[in-house]
Amino acid sequence: MVKTLLPTTAARSLSLLLLSFLFIAAGRHAVAAPTLTIYTYPSFVSEWGPGPAIKTSFEARCDCTLEFIALDSSVAILHRLRLEGESTRADLVLGLDANIMAEARKTGLLAPHGIDTSALELPINWQDDIFVPYDWGYFAFVYDTEQLTNPPSSLEALIDAPDDLKIILQDPRTSTPGLGFLLWMRHVYGDQAPEKWQALQDNILTVSKGWSDAYFSLFMNGEAPMVLSYSTSPAYHMAVDNTDRYQAVAFEEGHYLQVEVAALVRTSQQPALARQFLEFMLTPAFQQEIPLKNVMYPAIDLGQQVPDVFDRLIDPPETLYFQPETVADHRKQWIDEWLNATTR
Numbered sequence: 001m002v003k004t005l006l007p008t009t010a011a012r013s014l015s016l017l018l019l020s021f022l023f024i025a026a027g028r029h030a031v032a033a034p035t036l037t038i039y040t041y042p043s044f045v046s047e048w049g050p051g052p053a054i055k056t057s058f059e060a061r062c063d064c065t066l067e068f069i070a071l072d073s074s075v076a077i078l079h080r081l082r083l084e085g086e087s088t089r090a091d092l093v094l095g096l097d098a099n100i101m102a103e104a105r106k107t108g109l110l111a112p113h114g115i116d117t118s119a120l121e122l123p124i125n126w127q128d129d130i131f132v133p134y135d136w137g138y139f140a141f142v143y144d145t146e147q148l149t150n151p152p153s154s155l156e157a158l159i160d161a162p163d164d165l166k167i168i169l170q171d172p173r174t175s176t177p178g179l180g181f182l183l184w185m186r187h188v189y190g191d192q193a194p195e196k197w198q199a200l201q202d203n204i205l206t207v208s209k210g211w212s213d214a215y216f217s218l219f220m221n222g223e224a225p226m227v228l229s230y231s232t233s234p235a236y237h238m239a240v241d242n243t244d245r246y247q248a249v250a251f252e253e254g255h256y257l258q259v260e261v262a263a264l265v266r267t268s269q270q271p272a273l274a275r276q277f278l279e280f281m282l283t284p285a286f287q288q289e290i291p292l293k294n295v296m297y298p299a300i301d302l303g304q305q306v307p308d309v310f311d312r313l314i315d316p317p318e319t320l321y322f323q324p325e326t327v328a329d330h331r332k333q334w335i336d337e338w339l340n341a342t343t344r
Contacts, residue, residue: 050289102328147225254318
């Protein structure tokens with residue numbers, strides 16, 4: 001005869017308790033942490049850019065997963081947002097700049113940020129309910145001191161330079177610095193800009209699609225002694241490469257300002273988390289990653305946390321800047337003028 005052993009009441013209670021713990025644990029694992037998706041540009045999320053450290057720091061605070069999706073440029077971010085419309089995966093866009101803000105606003109796909117931006121420290125007064133700056137800098141020409149000992153010190157001197165002085169530019173239709181230089185020329189020369197573009201043609205070695213190709217593939221390989229970049233670019237070389245070889249030159253007319261911004265996407269499934277990230281952007285934990293990893297000025301006062309090499313950068317005599325609405329109203333016209341002047 002086979003005996004069946006019936007569990008005691010205590011044993012049954014213990015079994016039920018263990019099962020309860022298992023169900024609770026399984027439930028916790030079944031609820032995945034929310035994901036915050038941010039469209040940005042490649043250098044921001046590269047291994048040497050600020051993205052990896054920012055991802056680690058924010059995820060430690062938010063109990064979430066931060067997903068960066070890298071697109072070609074700020075212009076590409078705007079194009080992708082337009083293409084996807086309200087079905088976009090993005091919760092935030094990070095990497096637009098002031099020169100395309102008005103166009104981005106017109107899409108109707110961005111929402112008010114609703115955060116305190118009083119900590120901002122920029123060369124201009126900033127008041128905007130959609131866009132939050134996270135860094136800024138000046139467009140400038142960087143030159144190789146081993147190839148060029150006496151660089152032009154103004155736009156006019158550059159335009160009048162001998163034909164054998166070659167420079168590398170970027171396309172204003174696809175590149176943020178390229179558009180910045182277009183606006184720089186327009187700000188200084190106004191309606192005379194097209195003829196100045198024509199006068200500059202013999203000095204242009206090439207016009208690349210983007211900044212990386214121009215700077216790393218061409219300039220750093222010695223193809224030309226000057227390249228359109230940023231006044232902050234030498235800081236990286238001085239601090240990381242430990243060399244003074246590459247320097248920016250201060251132009252007498254002043255330098256055009258770039259302000260990089262982030263914005264909340266209106267259809268975001270994680271609006272509270274997105275606003276938490278925008279607030280995080282204006283804290284030292286985020287901003288300390290900007291100077292040497294994004295090679296720009298921080299958007300808040302970091303005091304002694306700013307690397308000493310930034311004290312050795314050029315100080316433009318004047319900040320040149322068009323309001324975003326002015327750029328939006330005239331961008332196509334000014335690009336057409338550039339095309340007509342440079343294809344003759």
